[in-house]
Amino acid sequence: MTGPDFEKSELLPVIAQDDATGDVLMLAWMNREAYEETLRTGRVCYYSRSRQKLWRKGEESGHVQELKSIYYDCDADTLLVKVKQIGGAACHEGYRSCFFRRIDPATGGVEVVGERVFDPVAVYKK
């Protein structure tokens, strides 16, 4: 077996990491079609579970992810993509990373640690 195993599950989780900074940007999902399109085009394509269709990341915002390298894990059921995040922000809320909320283990309290790169209202016109 070489490559991710879409027989195990039709959808595999994909971790997107900023190739330059090492920041973990987001987690999304790919089916085989999204995976093959990503390899073919060099732009990351996910599968949207909510919309139930291919999700060419950035198709609406312009904030596409250029594929720098792609890895799969020891169980062949998770992917890691290292990307160049165009526009500087992966999160639809305008933050560089979707993981912009840190939890304090002692109190359970939450602190916003990311910086907002764009205004989602302006980008998505919603």
Next chain:
Amino acid sequence: MTGPDFEKSELLPVIAQDDATGDVLMLAWMNREAYEETLRTGRVCYYSRSRQKLWRKGEESGHVQELKSIYYDCDADTLLVKVKQIGGAACHEGYRSCFFRRIDPATGGVEVVGERVFDPVAVYKK
């Protein structure tokens, strides 16, 4: 709502990242109990889907993960833990990261890019 939303799903994916190097180490899962234990003890506890029970990472190998910080994403359905990986390797195959296989987008070929830190046969006595 503050914190990860275990009402959305009993099991949420968790990305483990090396706090010192930024390497993405592995993807695993937590239920609420594993999450709360992780916050309480400062050692990462997952939920093993295959064994269907709490998985105190390193309980067999000694290669525990000390929690440095913990984040959740904009959809409150994915966690990111930054850890100190004791023993230097997160992967049960002895590699630092579970993502030690890189895919060549042009050919689909696979190259092992990680270095083996320990011999799994010696560690797990199997």
